[in-house]
Amino acid sequence: MQCRVTALLGVAIVASAVISPVGAGAQDVNNAPNPYRAVENWAQLPEGRVWGQAISIDVDRDGKSIWVFDRCGAKTCTGSNVAPIQKFDSSGKLVTSFGAGMFNFPHGLFVDREGNVWVSDGKARKARATPSSSSAPTARC
Numbered sequence: 332m333q334c335r336v337t338a339l340l341g342v343a344i345v346a347s348a349v350i351s352p353v354g355a356g357a358q359d360v361n362n363a364p365n366p367y368r369a370v371e372n373w374a375q376l377p378e379g380r381v382w383g384q385a386i387s388i389d390v391d392r393d394g395k396s397i398w399v400f401d402r403c404g405a406k407t408c409t410g411s412n413v414a415p416i417q418k419f420d421s422s423g424k425l426v427t428s429f430g431a432g433m434f435n436f437p438h439g440l441f442v443d444r445e446g447n448v449w450v451s452d453g454k455a456r457k458a459r460a461t462p463s464s465s466s467a468p469t470a471r472c
Contacts (some may be wrong), residue, residue, distance in 0.1 A: 344370040373423040380413070387440035389448075400440035400450055401413060408434040416440070416450060 333417035359374070360408060374397075383402035397419045403411035415437050430450070437454035 334345075360426065373421050374399070374417075375423050375425060377425065377456065383408075383413075383415070386437045389440055389442045391442055392444065392446040398440060398442055398448055401439050402437050403434075407436055409436070411444075416448065 352375055381404045383404040384406055385399055385401045387400045389398050390396070399417045399419065401415050401417070402415040403415050405411070408415055412431045414431040415434055416430040418426045419429040420426050434450075434452045436453035439448065439449075439451045441449045443449065
């Protein structure tokens with residue numbers, strides 16, 4: 332009986348080696364060339380503004396601009412008058428920012444198909460921000 336179990340175990344090991352991607356000659360996807368490159372200091376923040384913990388980013392419906400939700404240049408926005416919601420164009424220029432004084436602990440950001448920017452506060456305070464036709468979006472808590 333033990334001989335039979337050992338034989339079955341041996342067959343299972345050989346079969347798994349033969350049908351595995353490595354055994355089948357598949358290429359490692361991590362060896363593919365990286366088409367992306369890092370661009371240092373791409374985002375141009377206003378004078379005196381520093382990055383906080385960047386909690387979330389998303390692409391605008393225009394497919395080129397980037398929305399960023401950070402923690403007001405720190406680890407939290409509690410007591411801050413810094414606008415944590417920022418939109419940058421494809422060159423990194425700040426287009427608009429808003430949300431100062433509205434958040435304690437920025438937590439998430441999502442841009443829907445209509446261009447609405449949805450954000451959340453990790454300390455249960457929520458807001459919906461909707462870009463208007465002007466450069467200054469409106470926000471509702």
